[in-house]
Amino acid sequence: MIRGIYPLLLVLILVQQSSLVFGQTIRLVDEHQVVHVKNNCSYLEFTQDTATIHAVEGLDFIPVHKDVPNFGISSSTFWLKVEVKNETRESDYVLQVAQPILDYVEFFDKTDSGYISIDLGEHRTFKERLYYDPNYLYVFEIEPESTKTLFLKVQAKENVQVPMLIGSRQAMLALTKKKDVFSGIYLGIMLVMLLYNAFIYISTRDRSYFYYVIYLLFVILTQSSIHGYSFQYLWPNLPVIAVYNSFLFPSLVGISGMQFMRVFLHTRRHSKIFDKLFYGVTAGYLLGTLLSFFGVFAGSFILIEACAVVAATSMMIMAVRIARTGDRPAFFFSIAWAVFLFGVALYVMKDFGVLPYNNFTYYMMPVGSAIEVMLLSFALADRINILKKEKEASQAEALRISLENERIIREQNAYLEQKVQERTIELQETNEELVVTLNHLKETQAQLVDAEKMASLGQLTAGIAHEINNPINFVSANVQPLRLDIQDMLSIIDQYSQAFSADDVEARIKEVENFKTEIDFEYIRNEISELLVGIEDGALRTSEIVKGLKTFSRLDESDLKPADLNEGLQSTLVLLRNSIPDNVEVVTDLADLPPVECFPGKINQIFMNILSNALQAMKGKSIDEKHVLTITSTTDEENVFFSIKDTGPGMTDEVKARIFEPFFTTKDVGEGTGLGLSIVFKIIETHGGHIQVNTEVGKGTEFIITLPVTAKLNTN
Template identity: 35%
Template sequence: MIYRSAIKWLSFLLTFLSVISSEVVAQKYIGTRLELLSPSVSNIDALYPIDLENADWVRSSVNVPNLGNTGNWVWARLDLDPVAEAGLNVEIAYPTIDSLQVFMICDGVINSTSFAGATVPKTSRDQLLGNYPSFPIPVSDCEKLTCYIRAWSGKQLLLPVRIEGSRKLLSDGHLRDVFFAIYFGVVISLLLYNLFLFFSVRDKNYLQYVLFIIAVGGTQLVLNGYDRVFDLVSSPWVSLRVTHIFGILSGVFSILFVRNFLHLKTNAPGYHRIFGWFYVPYFISAVLLFFGYFNMSYDLINIPALMIILLIPASIKVWRTGDISAAYFLVGWLVFILAVAVFVLKDYGVIPYNEATIYALPTGSAIELVVLSLALGSRINQLKKDRQRAREKELNTSLLNEKIQKEQNAILEKSVNERTSELREINDSLQATLEDLRSAQQQLIQSEKLASIGQLTAGIAHELNNPINFVSSNAQSLKRDFLDVKEIISLISNLDSESSSLKEDYLA
């Protein structure tokens, strides 16, 4: 549902961009009317318009001068028509200039001085007609009216200057506001939706994508001057660095998201290591930015931006592994690369500098965000299909295991029955053998008992026979001895009687 809504908003964004392009097709930048002060002029940052009347000025040959990323102060001069252009406005359609001073010189005298840029407090900025700085051309009786522009930026500096009435500037500003309202509507809707998905599925890819959306949306916010329109950054220190900060964050979160979304560590280890090295220039850029080396930091931010070229072969390699979401990823980044190419080429005058090419980058980034969201959605669908296939495979495996289990149980039951029958037969055989052994044992014990009794009887008989035989063999001798003893006893008795008679005779 959210994807259909996002695509609908994106279609409306593209339609609205075509409307803007048709509205401003006649819009002309007047860079060829500008004169630029030669960089050879010494002490250029300390000079004032009065000192520059007879300086070495060079006429610009392009409609939008590209002054590079030098970090030097730049002076530009524009001769105005004091009659035809009085009451109009000089607009510099480049909101990221950090310090901008505009002097209106009427016949050699400073008529007005206006200020804009990150280094200027909001209360002192003369910026009333939208997100681009604009400065009113005074109505006066000048014979010669000249506009001097003094500019400095900690990043790339362009001077897209045009002269228009307030009504036209307000109308164009409103169109820009509507365009970016739609753009940020797309960004916020995708951000909230993917944040919801992160809390729902707890997939870190969604959190990394949310951080990427914040960085990309924030970059477009500051590049188009809306941070200054709404005074989102009150500190000049931060305001000078906010564009760089979002550039660094965009690069870091892009690398983080790309490496994890494409699973480069597994699918393409070489690209995984290469993208990892791109963290180094971002870190150095952040250090330089902290210490105030704005232009060096800006150059370092742009170096790892070349990594987007490597995303094409990396995505194709992952796509070939069967990951359909990598195809969406590839399309999204191809659109963004095309948008970046258009954005850069218009800065160098290769293609026209107009609203269509100015908005190529936010439009391309919006398309990229939607397509990458579709890639994440495809990843969800792919995960659902994988889980469904896994569940089906698990179910089939479970059914197969159940079937195998039943077959194994049947085989096991048959084996158990056969084994039980064998064991029963063996048990019966062993039982019979045991009974035989017990019977034999009883017989053996009985035999041993009888043998022991026989031996005992024989021993007793032997022991009895010896005395009996002794007695039997000596009975006659004993009988004779007994008679002798009896005779002796009789004799003794007779002797005793005789002794008693003698005693009595003696006593008598």
């Protein structure tokens, strides 16, 4: 594809038709040839656009000494004068101004009736042109063997170059077809490359392809704008875009090209200076474009051209520098960029008049850009190949590492399996030892619990013995007086019986009355009643103690059953009555509780342990100091609550934190096992309840017990 461009370029270069000129007059000798006007014309420059054709036709025009009329960057209005002599038999000829980016072109043709003017340029919509061609065409008639003078008025915001060609309609049409073929090939190559790289970007998501596609798009727009195709096909009804695209698109080409290079060659790794230069040049491009929008066209054109020179030079230097490190993509980039720069350099030097204006200098930039695009596509493809090879090498290395890791894992698994077996044996042995130890601990725990029970029972037995002994002693003490009183009463009855059977009844009755007075009958009768009441009271107290003992004796019941916990609490108080110090007042406020599903004996043990601790705490104080043991019970829908509050010495935070620990006690040695509250905590936890302790040193302690009405056993 690249080789096919060079013959076409050679044809275009050689298609410069010659003409026999005589002085400043162009001689048309062959109607099949196109004559390049070149410098066979003259001009006038006006700083103000005020001159008319009638004013300038009689003035002395200045001969053009350059290869083509090239007035550089100027805001002046230029008048051109072309003299044509027709030595052919053809009378219809075309004058072409081959510079589509001129802003204003007006043709003047003198006829018998005066001057005819045709106003063209980028300030008008494309459809206003007489001929559908990006160049400016004017058809004029010139009779064979006659001479005609043509005038042109031109203006431009960029470089003012006016290349002109004259030829017959057929010759001009043939030249236009050749130009369109070249432009079609060029644009076809560029569009194919754009679509190809866009497809690769969509497939790979490589940022290099993204910026390259953007760069290609702006190159296509720039080249098509220079040759007039963008105005002809893209925005024919928007001349304002045609005016400014000569400033905007070249800036975008420079910016996108530098950004593509930064990403493609990773320039930041090699030079941070280039990155700073990139931002500086980008700012210059943007400033140049902005100046054009404010009407500073000359300054804008010069600044954009200067930025292009700086960008192109720095990119070339950077690419060569990276290529010397052995970077293959940079090598391709250097060649591609060198070709493109060669074309750009020729084109720019043509604009500044350093090189002559011809097909070679005019078309070298698009040819260079096409070659550059293909070489950069090769560079991107080569980069993919490099990445593919690196990926394959990386995968091979990863496979090797994976196999090595697999081998290590197998060895480690074998080693670990051996260690696991050894550890399993050790754990089994340890587990067996733990089972034995656990059994010993359970036995010890059972013994300790039994010891606590025995301690409680011992305390309880002493209290019960003393409590039962009181009514029994009272009954025993009343028996002997009662017996004597009964004997006296029986004696009175016997005497009455003998008196009624004797003959002297009255005398005997009198004796009986005397006996009653002697033994104080009324006193004996009252004493008998009092003794019987005392015996009855002793019997009731004994019965109450027995009933309480029966209730409390359910310690070892293993079945859940509904129980009246108030009854259990009261029976516990009965059994502890003998242990209540004289200076302690017991106050109870028991609400009506629903039957609670529980182990009743275990709950009684809770009451016994907490009440005993409370009484012992208050017992240690002075006998003259009064204390109160307050016991309350309440309930809600799901739980029952018991509060046992004493006015003893209270506990410190340190003691409070440890009271439920096994074997912890604040009592003297021999006064407790330290398991009472630990057992209380365990029983409450087993029932799914909880216990709260509120205490303050010097003010007393309160235990709040919460138990669910429906059993929620926790066997953990």
